[in-house]
Amino acid sequence: MLGNPQLRIFRPTFNLTLVRPGKEQPPDTVQFRIPLEMTKFDVRNYLEKIYSVPVAAVRTRIQYCTNKKRNHLNQRVKRPDYKVAYVQLAQQQTFQFPDIFPEKDQKHEEGSVEEMQEKFMEDERQRQKSDPRRGGVTEWFGL
C-alpha cells in the first residue's frame, strides 16, 4: 500500500449547523453551515457515522462575508466566512425545515413581573386605539 495511513479523527471538533435554505431547495436537500476546513468526504462521514443519516451527494461552496463594515473607530470589521454544504439524502428520504418558534399562549404566574408588564402593554394598546364610537373615521375629520 502506498501513501500515508488513513487519517482518522477521534473526538472531532467540527460543528454542523442546520440552516433554513434561503432559496427553494429540492425536497431531499438539507442545507448545513460547516467549518471552512471540512471537505465533502468529511461531511458525508460525519453524517453517516455520528447521525446515521444516509447521504447520497454533498456539494459545498464558500460564502465570502464582507470586510467593508466599519466600527465606531472607523476600523474595518470582517464578518467571518463560512462554508455551506448542500446534502442530498439517499433512500428517497425527504426533509422539510420545521417551524421551531411557533406561537404559544403564555400564561404568566399571578403577581409576577411579566404579568404586570403584559397588563401595562395591554392598557397602552387600549389607549392608543381610536374611539370605537366614531365608526372607523379618522381624527383628521374634525368633530
Added chain:
Amino acid sequence: MAVSRLTAAVCRQFQRVVTVSSHTQPQCATQAFSRFHLCQRRQTYDSWWFRSSMNNRALHTSCVRKGLEEFFDLPENWGEQTVKSGAPWTAKQLRVKSNEDLHKLWYVLLKEKNMLLTVEQEAKRQRLPMPSPERLKKVERSMKRLDTIVTEREDALRLLQTGQERGRPGEWRRNVFGKTFWYRFKEHPIPWYLNSRYKRRRFFEPSHVAPYTRLSLEKYLRSKMRKDKRQKRNQKRLAAMFPKKTALA
C-alpha cells in the same frame, strides 16, 4: 445527603446502561448520557429504547428521520422562552470516568452543541431571542474540560511509555527578526537540504538585526524591573497603613 445518594444511584444506573449497550450500538448508548447528572430535560434513556411506541411525533413527510431530528430540540421545547438545563461537567467529575465513557460523552456534547447552534441560527433568521443561550457556554466549557483531561491522560501515558514530553517533536529556533520561538517539526518526503522552499526560510538572525534584539531585551527587562518595584512599593504602603501590631491586637 439524600441527594448525593440519589445522584450516586442514578450514576450507577447510567454506568450499567453504558456497559450493557456498549457492545450493541455506540450511537444508542451515547444518548444514555446527558450533560448533567439528574437527566431532567431529556428522557433520553426512554426515548431511544422505546422510540416507536412512546411519543412518536411525526415531523416530516418521509420515514426514519431520527438522524436529522437530533439537530433540533425536543418538540415540547419549541417556542418556549427558557429551557431548563443543568450545570456543566466539571473536571473533577470527568476525571472519574473511563476512556470509553469520555469518548461517548464527547459525541453527546457534540450533538448538543450542533443542536444549539442550529437553534441559534434559526432564532437569528426569525429575529427572535434564542431560548436560554447559556446552554452553549456550558457545553463549550464541558468539552474544553473533557479535552484537557484526555490530553492529561495521553501525556501521562506517553511519559510513562516513552519519556517524551510532547507528542509532536519541535525545538527552539531564532527567526529572522531575532525572536526565539518554538518551531514544530513537519513531516516531509525529502530531507531539508533538498527542500528549496525550506532553505529560503532563514532560522538565524542576520548580523544587522542584533542591536534590535538587544534593545527589545532591554525594554523587556526595564518593564519587569518597573513592575517589581511597583509591587514592592505597594506592599510597603499597605504595611505602613496596616502595621502588624494592630493585626495582633
